[in-house]
Amino acid sequence: MGNNILLTEANYKDKYPPLGLMKIATYHRLKGDNVIYKRDFLNKDRNYFSKIYITTRFSFHWKKTEELIKYYQKNYNSEILVGGIHASINPEIYKKTFNLTPVVGSYKGEIDSLIPIIEQDEILNTILPDFRKYGIDVLPPDYSIFDGQELPFNDILRNNYLIRSTKGCTRNCNFCDVNKICEDYIDRLPIQPIINYIKNRHEEKKDILFFDDNTLISSNFHKIIEELIDVGFYRGAKLSRKIRACDFNQGIDLRLLTDEKLQLISSICLKPVRFAFDDINLSSLFKSKIKKVINSGLRNISVYVLYNYNDSPKDFYERLLISVMYNKDYNSRISSFPMKYIPNNQVNRKYIGRYWTKRKLRGVQCILNGCHGIVPVKYDYFVNAFGEDSSTFERIIIMPEKYIIKRKLNTDKIKQWEKDYNRMTPSTREAVMSEISANVIYELPNVQSYDSAGQTFLKHYLNEKY
Numbered sequence: 001m002g003n004n005i006l007l008t009e010a011n012y013k014d015k016y017p018p019l020g021l022m023k024i025a026t027y028h029r030l031k032g033d034n035v036i037y038k039r040d041f042l043n044k045d046r047n048y049f050s051k052i053y054i055t056t057r058f059s060f061h062w063k064k065t066e067e068l069i070k071y072y073q074k075n076y077n078s079e080i081l082v083g084g085i086h087a088s089i090n091p092e093i094y095k096k097t098f099n100l101t102p103v104v105g106s107y108k109g110e111i112d113s114l115i116p117i118i119e120q121d122e123i124l125n126t127i128l129p130d131f132r133k134y135g136i137d138v139l140p141p142d143y144s145i146f147d148g149q150e151l152p153f154n155d156i157l158r159n160n161y162l163i164r165s166t167k168g169c170t171r172n173c174n175f176c177d178v179n180k181i182c183e184d185y186i187d188r189l190p191i192q193p194i195i196n197y198i199k200n201r202h203e204e205k206k207d208i209l210f211f212d213d214n215t216l217i218s219s220n221f222h223k224i225i226e227e228l229i230d231v232g233f234y235r236g237a238k239l240s241r242k243i244r245a246c247d248f249n250q251g252i253d254l255r256l257l258t259d260e261k262l263q264l265i266s267s268i269c270l271k272p273v274r275f276a277f278d279d280i281n282l283s284s285l286f287k288s289k290i291k292k293v294i295n296s297g298l299r300n301i302s303v304y305v306l307y308n309y310n311d312s313p314k315d316f317y318e319r320l321l322i323s324v325m326y327n328k329d330y331n332s333r334i335s336s337f338p339m340k341y342i343p344n345n346q347v348n349r350k351y352i353g354r355y356w357t358k359r360k361l362r363g364v365q366c367i368l369n370g371c372h373g374i375v376p377v378k379y380d381y382f383v384n385a386f387g388e389d390s391s392t393f394e395r396i397i398i399m400p401e402k403y404i405i406k407r408k409l410n411t412d413k414i415k416q417w418e419k420d421y422n423r424m425t426p427s428t429r430e431a432v433m434s435e436i437s438a439n440v441i442y443e444l445p446n447v448q449s450y451d452s453a454g455q456t457f458l459k460h461y462l463n464e465k466y
């Protein structure tokens, strides 16, 4: 009889499955253990589980994660292993709060006892050299731990092979924590055996989702593409008459996209093609590379657009506009996905970047809410939502929330808002802007503090929630 092992994480809504826990599940099942994955607070005998693995993701899940870890610490005698993104980046928070030393990065496991078992498995034996080097990280994920559970990532599980073809990144972008999680870059991990194992144990999947951090750095990139073509993910590939898709979810590094690599990615069924556009100083590079991507026939493009970092609202707008103009001029379909920067050493989402205010961030959110969370792809819709130029955009994001969300209903009020805004002297405007920068206003501030133009303008913000 094996040991009872619990894999768990807080009950947050994240559409991606916990790949690390799925691999740990394979590891324990190969050892003959009884593995369960549950997000509930389980009520069993204190000695029931020999090990409890708790994974963590982002800063804004902290409260739920804290509650979960404390529950298991209090109610079980088990060995508790905490890992995942947030714990790897902030080991000191976990040490201080729970007196636990998190597993930073990948958990290698006690692999020696497993080697004879792996040698006997026809598929796993082919990855033995990688297993000796990297441990659990190269094992196939176990999908069966989620059987019968309603989880936010059920659709992804149903349709996708979850794979890493590389791990880590040798770059060092200031806003990124990948290097804190993966010390070294692994430039090739097996794909075909993992797919075959999943196919044998679970079922064939139509699509493939890569969890790589930066695949283009790999000196084996061409081999990765060859392998993908061999396993049936070539351009135009179908499974049961449905088009297959291959998604490098963290995006492809445009800076490294040479003509040769573009040709390689065009030979697989990449959909969507994801890039990032984080810095306005890279506009020329972004434009020239995206043009080549469009010319290669890849027109379905997703672009992550970081904001609230060192950018200003003006350059955030301009980065969005570049993609929209390309859609207009080249008939492409570039969708922008704004990603609000929050340092992962925080335990909430309150961080405000140097050139932003709480109100401006909220203003962006209100625009996005007004267009169902998506930056419009077409120029006319984009202009309606974000404004025709960056200065209009900067005005929109400081308007009262109800005006931003329901602009058609509030046309007259918005015109009046513009007039009242323009009537203020620069010094009144500055004082009023600082008044509204952080707060919803429920009553007018002290009359003495503002002149009549300031008072009139502030009235727009009274009970401004839509």
Ligand code: SF4
Binding pocket: 168, 169, 170, 171, 172, 173, 176, 177, 178, 179, 213, 214, 253
């Ligand atoms: S290239 Fe991407 S993965 Fe690498 S450090 Fe920069 S943001 Fe992170």
